[in-house]
Amino acid sequence: MIRRHPLPVVSGLQAALFGLMLAAAAGLLVVPLVPESQGVSEGDVASTTLVAERAVQYESQVVTELRREEAAASVTPVRQRDPAVGEQKLQQLARVLADVRTVRQRTDDTAEQQVAELATLPGAASLTQSAREAVLSLDSFAFDEYARLAGQAITTIMTEPVAANEISSRVDEFLRTNTDQIPTAGLERALRETLVGSASMSPEDRLLVQNFQVNEEATKAQRDAARANVAPVIQTFTVGQVIASQGETLDAADIEALRRTGYLTEGFDYYRVAGGLVFSAGFGALIAAYLYNIQPFHAPPTRRLLLIGFASIAALAAARVTLPVLMPDHQGHAYAFALPLAAAAIISASFADLAFGAIVAVAVGMFAAVIGVVSPDIAGSGFVSSVESLELGLAYMAGGLAGAVSVHRAERLSRYMVAAIAVALATGMAVGAFWLVGETHSRETLGWLALAAAVNGVGSAVLAVAAFVLLSMVFGVTTRLQLMELAQSDHPLLRRLQDEAPGTYHHSMMVGSLAERAADSIGADALVCRVGAYYHDIGKLAQPRYYVENMLDGAPSPHDELSPQESAHIIREHVTNGLEISARYRLPGVVRDFIPQHHGTRLVTFFYRKAVQAGEQVDPAPFRYSGPRPQTKETAIVMLADSCEAIVRANQDAGRPGIDELIDATFAERLAEGQLDDCDLTMRELQQVAQSFKATLRAIYHPRIAYPQPTQEEIERVARAEPVTGDR
Numbered sequence: 001m002i003r004r005h006p007l008p009v010v011s012g013l014q015a016a017l018f019g020l021m022l023a024a025a026a027g028l029l030v031v032p033l034v035p036e037s038q039g040v041s042e043g044d045v046a047s048t049t050l051v052a053e054r055a056v057q058y059e060s061q062v063v064t065e066l067r068r069e070e071a072a073a074s075v076t077p078v079r080q081r082d083p084a085v086g087e088q089k090l091q092q093l094a095r096v097l098a099d100v101r102t103v104r105q106r107t108d109d110t111a112e113q114q115v116a117e118l119a120t121l122p123g124a125a126s127l128t129q130s131a132r133e134a135v136l137s138l139d140s141f142a143f144d145e146y147a148r149l150a151g152q153a154i155t156t157i158m159t160e161p162v163a164a165n166e167i168s169s170r171v172d173e174f175l176r177t178n179t180d181q182i183p184t185a186g187l188e189r190a191l192r193e194t195l196v197g198s199a200s201m202s203p204e205d206r207l208l209v210q211n212f213q214v215n216e217e218a219t220k221a222q223r224d225a226a227r228a229n230v231a232p233v234i235q236t237f238t239v240g241q242v243i244a245s246q247g248e249t250l251d252a253a254d255i256e257a258l259r260r261t262g263y264l265t266e267g268f269d270y271y272r273v274a275g276g277l278v279f280s281a282g283f284g285a286l287i288a289a290y291l292y293n294i295q296p297f298h299a300p301p302t303r304r305l306l307l308i309g310f311a312s313i314a315a316l317a318a319a320r321v322t323l324p325v326l327m328p329d330h331q332g333h334a335y336a337f338a339l340p341l342a343a344a345a346i347i348s349a350s351f352a353d354l355a356f357g358a359i360v361a362v363a364v365g366m367f368a369a370v371i372g373v374v375s376p377d378i379a380g381s382g383f384v385s386s387v388e389s390l391e392l393g394l395a396y397m398a399g400g401l402a403g404a405v406s407v408h409r410a411e412r413l414s415r416y417m418v419a420a421i422a423v424a425l426a427t428g429m430a431v432g433a434f435w436l437v438g439e440t441h442s443r444e445t446l447g448w449l450a451l452a453a454a455v456n457g458v459g460s461a462v463l464a465v466a467a468f469v470l471l472s473m474v475f476g477v478t479t480r481l482q483l484m485e486l487a488q489s490d491h492p493l494l495r496r497l498q499d500e501a502p503g504t505y506h507h508s509m510m511v512g513s514l515a516e517r518a519a520d521s522i523g524a525d526a527l528v529c530r531v532g533a534y535y536h537d538i539g540k541l542a543q544p545r546y547y548v549e550n551m552l553d554g555a556p557s558p559h560d561e562l563s564p565q566e567s568a569h570i571i572r573e574h575v576t577n578g579l580e581i582s583a584r585y586r587l588p589g590v591v592r593d594f595i596p597q598h599h600g601t602r603l604v605t606f607f608y609r610k611a612v613q614a615g616e617q618v619d620p621a622p623f624r625y626s627g628p629r630p631q632t633k634e635t636a637i638v639m640l641a642d643s644c645e646a647i648v649r650a651n652q653d654a655g656r657p658g659i660d661e662l663i664d665a666t667f668a669e670r671l672a673e674g675q676l677d678d679c680d681l682t683m684r685e686l687q688q689v690a691q692s693f694k695a696t697l698r699a700i701y702h703p704r705i706a707y708p709q710p711t712q713e714e715i716e717r718v719a720r721a722e723p724v725t726g727d728r
Helices: 012-030 061-073 083-104 111-118 122-126 129-136 140-158 164-177 185-196 216-228 252-260 270-294 302-326 342-351 354-374 386-407 414-437 443-475 480-486 492-500 502-522 526-535 564-584 605-613 633-650 652-673 683-700 712-719
Strands: 056-059 079-081 212-214 234-237 242-244
Touching (some): 012 270, 012 354, 061 216, 061 252, 083 129, 129 185, 386 414, 480 526, 492 526, 502 683, 526 633, 652 683
Antiparallel strands (some): 079 212
C-alpha cells in the first residue's frame, strides 16, 4: 500500500539547522560584533575610582558562576578501589620475603655478601639498597615481626583507596598506630624503607601503589550537584558606591557591575540590535518552515541546501557591504537597485522547486531592506524615509521572483538570458511604480532607474550562471544541464549500450519515453525520469546475451543449460554490475539511484516460478533483488514503465483491451508486493501514470493492417519494371 505520509527528504532537524545557519549569518550582518564600551575591559587597571551611577540590585551571573565553579572544584574525585591490586602486592611481598629468607639462611656469608647476593634475586627489585641492608640486619624474632607487620600494613593501607602521593603518610600513620608492636628502631626502619620504597622505582616493583581509578561519571554528578546547590548571588549597589578603586585590576565581576550600574554604556542602540535579531530569527524561521513543508529537493538534500544557503548569505553580505556606500542616493543615480541580489533566487530555483526559489526571493529581498534599516553604519543616514527602504525591498523581491520563474527546470543556458530580461523588467516595473507615485518625476532619474534595472538583470543572470556551473562542481550537485548531456545519444555509455546490447538500448529508450510522458502528467521531474530510464539497465553490458531482448530470434537461450538459481543469479547481477559501471563512468547519484530501485525487492519471477514448477523446495531469497524499493516518484515511475513495456512487448497482439488489462495488472501487482510503499505517489497520480502508459503503448503496439497478396497484374508489372501506382 502506498504511504500517504512519506518520510520527508528534508527532516525537521535539517530544516531547523538550515534556518539557524541563515539566521545566524543574517544576525552577524545587522548586529555589530564588538560593541564599544568606553575602552574598559577585563584585566585593565582602573585609572580612577569607579563608582555606581545608579542604584541597582541584580543577580550576578559572573559571581554566581565563579562560586559554582569553586564549589565544583572543591568536590573530591570519587575513587573506585581495585581489590585485585592489594592481592597482587601481598603476593609480591611473599616473593620478596622468600628471597630474603633464602639469603638469611646462608650464615657463612658476611653481611655485605648477603646484601650483594640479595641484590641478584628477583625480590630485590621491590627493595631499595637501604631496605635490603635493614632487613638483613634484623634478628630472627625481629624478621618474623617484620614479615607479619609488612603484610598487615599492605592489607590495612590497601583496604581503602590510596593515591600515590598519600602512601608515605599512610605508612607513617600505620607505624604510629602499631608502635607497641615495633620494639626496635631497626625494625621500624626496615618497614618504612620496604613500604615507602624509592621514587625511582616503577609501580610494578613498589609494594604500595595507587589502587583506585576515578569514577568520572559519579564525580561529575557530585560536582553538578555542588554547582546546583549554590544559590544565585545577588549584588546590590547604591548611587556613588565604589566598584573599583584607583589602581585596582578589573575582573569580570567589576565589568559586570559597571555595566549594571550604568557606568559603562554600549556604543549602539539596544532596541535597534534587538530589532535586527528579531528580523534575523524571522528570516531563518520563514525559510526553514517553508523548506520543511514544501520539500523542494530530491534525496540527498544536504549539498543543495549548503549551496542555496551559501548563495543567500553571499547576496545578503553583498548588500551589507555595498549599501553603506550606495546610500543615501541624493543624486538619484539608483545605484542600489543595480545590486544583482536576484542571483540568490535564480540559483535556488535552479537547484530546488520553484516554490522554494520564490520564498528565497521574498526573504532575501526584504531582508536586504532590513539591513539598511537596522545596520548601525547605514541606519539613520542611508534612507531618507521608510518608503525608500520599502522600494528597495520590493524591487529586490520582484527581480528575484521573476528570475526564479524564468529558470525553473531550465535545460539550456539560453534560459538564463530570458532570466536576465525578466529580472530587469520586474525590477524596472517596481521602481517605476514608485517613481510614478513619488513627489518628483525627473526623467533623468527615470533613466538611471532603467539602467540600474538592466544592470541588475544582466548581473544576476551572469552570477547565477557562474554559480550554477562552478558551485555545482564544488558542492558535487547534479544540474539539469548535466542531465541533458547524459540524455544525448552520443554519450559513451549509451553508445556502448547501442553497440553491445541493442535490445537493451531500445528497451531503455522506450522506458524513457514512457516515464517522461507519465512524469510530466503528474508534475514529477520528467528529465530525471528520462535520463534515469536510459541508464537503468546498463549493468546488462557485462553479459548482454543472457537477457532476452538481446537474444537473436531462433537462437538457443544460454539459460537452457543453467539451473533456475544460476540464471536468477546472472539476471540479478545486472544491478550490481550497473552500479559498478555507473561509478566507473561517474554518473551522478540521482541517475545511479534508478539502477537498484527499478527492480526494488522483487523476485526474478520467471526463473523463480520455473524452479517452483520443477517441484523444488525453493527459497525465495536467492531469486530476490536486494533493492531498495523506489524512494521517489521518478524511480517508481521507471519501475512501472520498465515492467509495463516489457510485458506489453511480450504480448504485442493483445490489442487495446489487452494492453489496458496488462498495465492494470502490473500496477496491481506492484502495489500488492509493497514495492511502492517507500515513495510518495498518490493513488490519483498512479491512475494518471497508468493512463499515460496506456495511451503511449497503444500508439506503439496498435494493430497493423494486413495487406492482401499482390495481384497477378502487379507481379507482371514488377517483372517488366513498370511502376505500380496505389496507396501504401
